Amino acid sequence: MWMPSTSLSTSSSRRVALLTDVEGNWQYVRNVVRQSSCLQLTTDGQEETLKLRDDCMLVFGGDAGDKGDHTLKCYEQLVHLKKKHPDRVVLLVGNRDVNKMRLTSELNDTEMDLSSMAKEILEGPTWVPQDKRMTLKKFLADQQKDKDGASMVNTKVNRLIWMLEHTMGAQGDFERRRAELKLRQEVGDRKEVTDDDIAKSYLDSVEEGGVLREYLLHGSLAFVAHQTLFVHGGIIDGDKDASLSALGRVPDEPSKRYDSVLEWVDKLNTWYRSQVQEWIDHPTWSEDHSSRGGTELLKYVLPDYTGSVVMGRHLLPSGMPTPVPEEIASLLSESGIRRVIIGHTPHGNCPTVVKQPQQQDTCAADRSSDGIVFEDVVMCDTSYSDARAPDNRGCAASEVVVGPSGHVLVNGVLEDGRHIEYDINEDPWVGRWLQDGTMVKARLADKEANEETSYLVFSVENGYSYTYHYRTVTQLREAGLKN
Template identity: 30%
Template sequence: MKILYVTDVEGNWDYFLRFIQTVQTSPHTLNALTFTDASHTRLVLQRGYQFVFGGDVGDKGVGIKSGPHWLPETTRQPLGIIPYLSKLARNGQDVPTTSTYSSSSINYTALDAVNTKKKAISDENVLDSFLESVQEGGDLRAYLKHCVLGAVLGSTLLVHGGIIMTANDGRVRSCLGRVPPADSTVSYAAWVAELDALHDEEDHVVEKMDIRQWIDELNGWYAAQILEWERYPTWNATHTFRGGENLQHYVNTGAAYSVVSGRHLERSGMPKQMPQAMTTLLWSQQLHRMLVGHTPHGNAPTIVKHRVLQDGSSSPTRDFQVIMCDTSYSDMDAPDMRGQCASMVVVTHHPHGTSTDGHDGDKKEDDVTVWIEGFIHHELTNVHESYGFNTSEDPFVGRALRTGQWVKTLLAHDRYLVCVVKDSRAYTYSVKSRDEVCEAAVLV
């Protein structure tokens, strides 16, 4: 099984086309996902792949209406390309091998109209377009109904944002085991306050919970909230209830205990390590990595390696990897804030390794390759090149240096792109040789 992953396209159609181009040309995914026609209306996914779109289909990009039109050719199976993750592996179903969208049904965006039709689009036109998309039969409505909030594919956990959030008091809020109230008459804020008040519960939750069961319960909660929204889409007469209200709170920026709004970052914007108890729990349940998006982090995916203690030993022997893949602000000087950068992640679960459901192979060695590939364009460091590497083979990528920099990407000729982040979005990059990185590395 291979997981082909991209996230946070955010309405940027050109970026998605660059991702497809990377998939088509890489020897690790050669033509795994391809368009079959020049008009880009039909995608074909090779068998043996799970295509996971990690979320944020539309945001600041001018192609915001395009993403929800990636609909399956058959309506008998769940969507293979969805905003959070694939239901297919969880349900033991085959992935549809083709996916289509109808280009004729996609309304022009405001920018498209100005540039190509030379006519103005009113605010009312925009509002009507979005309202139509969430009505019965609308594209965004169908898109939401095929979403899930999390998935476990083999030894890989996938959520949109993450499983931790740092509270204002500096305490790490763990999302593990947290499922909000299914009935939106029960206050989301009260639920958060109750969890915050349980200072001693964290260790208990970490020790006792089953992560796969929690993911199933979380996805069940999401489905119930969508159903509640469909039944009661507007406020009641007293403005005290509307369907899906708790889900709206859950996906807000900064929402507590939310895998959608989780952030694996320090307040500065530098990568944040999870508490040891969390990585120990994840590893003990045969989960060895997590793919996330949501929070932009530079011009290439950022790996955060966590040393894991095993078998009661005091010496760390393995690394749990958090791979943050949102690169939507890869070039702040470019008109679309992405520029030429593009990336893909492919996770290969080899046949003799962990089983695809994560249970039957519990006693087997995890035989997985994580390959990250893409293109970086950065003027100040004079880096304009393709890159590709196995995240486990290099000892430095995904770790901090004594200089305060983070080793972000392995480049050609034993060079590394390192970065430091201040004030959340001020990135400073530099290129270092292997000898320089080795001298400044903090390896434990």
């Protein structure tokens, strides 16, 4: 059953909490709940259940599974919450959610013949440069070295392992699924979880009644509430031309650009639902392998797709954020959108706010809904917050809550245990560039009464190398804001 999720009327008086990119890490969910004013966990024996307070909505930003120990649990809890509160829970889809649609076609019995299977899969992943690509043929050849004949290695299990390891960015997830399935067995009656059991678990999840199919059926690509646009990845691709932005674009209408954000979101979600339904109706390849159900949606979540809200990226090659182009900011302003909240791209140990440089020309504000001017992007994927921790997250976790007025409150803990808390709209420093090229990331909350307020400042080099400093307000003033 389809659940409409464009801009729910029940959001008008409720706070909207954002949770995103949990990627199967249930401990991270626990850490977020500890900071949360909207989410709760209740315990019944060994079972934990995610709850939503009555005065709140939840937007889950996508990528529920793949890299943690509890992928099934994360999907189950989110789907359960959506079904319990259909008007108060929004499930956005990420690339890790959508790409599992491939399982129904690529692990179908008809695809097991290497000579007749889809060539783009046999020789893929096509979006990876050839010199860096681990093709299925090469993967199976490597497996065959220790086996007697190709038929011994050309199995659904090995196909699935190849898909996870080399085409889905889910390295190690096959064995994590084994461990999760074992934990689900009754204590004292635990049996070996075979490779075939694991493959069956993945396939069952995308069949009728399966938890991943349920997630996709209840999902959407974009949502608007409280002057805020929520998408998984973003609306731009770094500093590329504004004409390549995802904003206003719907894949089945390539020559059209919607000016109204609300109309665009509605059309985009309608297209998404049609693609999921096409996948359900046609889960396998056509006879000539020219298409399969949901083909266009599967393309939409690939790294090389231009203009996707799932694969958008608001970063420069260095890893530092970039504002949206002025043209895009104006379009958002005209639709009464004050900010965009995204996940997908990991960015440090807490949310990154990217303040939009305000132009002298106020025409956009004059044309916008109620004089609203687009102000910022908030990047909320913190899945690499602590590289020293086994799960790359450690204790770092933050909650982002959008109030009915459009104000955004951030509350959380950094990887070193220090607390952050601030109102994005009111704080004069967070999200701004300093003259030395660094940016202000967060305001610290744990200070003594007589201490000066301090902030977390950061820079990124080579895409992934983060440097953090704590700076007092006096030090920030000395550094100076960049115009």
